[in-house]
Amino acid sequence: MTDDDVVRSLIERVDRLQIRAELADLVGRYGHLLDDRDWDGITSCFARDGRLTFVGGEVVGREQLDSFYRAQLPKNEFTFHYRHSNVFTLIDDERATGVVSAHAEHGRDGTCVLAAVRYYDDYVKEDGSWRLARREIRSRYCLGWPEMAGDFHEGAHSALMRDTPPLPGPVPEPLADQRPTPVRHGDR
Numbered sequence: 001m002t003d004d005d006v007v008r009s010l011i012e013r014v015d016r017l018q019i020r021a022e023l024a025d026l027v028g029r030y031g032h033l034l035d036d037r038d039w040d041g042i043t044s045c046f047a048r049d050g051r052l053t054f055v056g057g058e059v060v061g062r063e064q065l066d067s068f069y070r071a072q073l074p075k076n077e078f079t080f081h082y083r084h085s086n087v088f089t090l091i092d093d094e095r096a097t098g099v100v101s102a103h104a105e106h107g108r109d110g111t112c113v114l115a116a117v118r119y120y121d122d123y124v125k126e127d128g129s130w131r132l133a134r135r136e137i138r139s140r141y142c143l144g145w146p147e148m149a150g151d152f153h154e155g156a157h158s159a160l161m162r163d164t165p166p167l168p169g170p171v172p173e174p175l176a177d178q179r180p181t182p183v184r185h186g187d188r
Contacts, residue, residue, distance in 0.1 A: 031081030053136040077107030116140035
């Protein structure tokens with residue numbers, strides 16, 4: 001390997017790391033913008049023809065996304081979205097996919113409703129920035145604190161969220177390229 005090959009390899013690796021950092025910033029920023037009710041900021045996270053998919057529907061394009069978020073988020077006294085992990089698969093310099101695991105707290109009727117979600121994302125670079133081309137929301141559960149002790153199971157949906165349809169669940173098997181390699185006892 002020549003010095004030029006080493007330099008090219010390092011540049012490629014740094015470029016991939018930069019893309020991953022930009023995608024992580026995008027998914028983190030999305031949650032902050034939701035909680036801040038920053039309508040323009042939320043929709044700017046999506047491509048012009050971006051889509052949000054959830055049980056019972058899909059919203060396409062920034063204008064519909066804006067209307068959707070303005071109608072849904074105020075149903076909550078507050079929200080707090082936080083991601084736990086993300087796995088990105090880079091397709092090329094302009095496209096990527098990702099799975100983001102997160103929780104969201106929703107203030108409803110004086111209690112906190114906790115939702116465990118996964119976002120299944122397609123990303124596209126548009127106008128020099130990474131954006132959501134498609135985001136599918138799937139839920140493991142969505143329960144108020146008082147309900148957690150008695151009804152805490154996958155697919156549970158709080159009566160406090162009666163005006164919000166349950167999100168699809170359960171979370172499906174991992175994609176083939178994202179399955180962890182099993183470790184057998186004695187393997188190192």
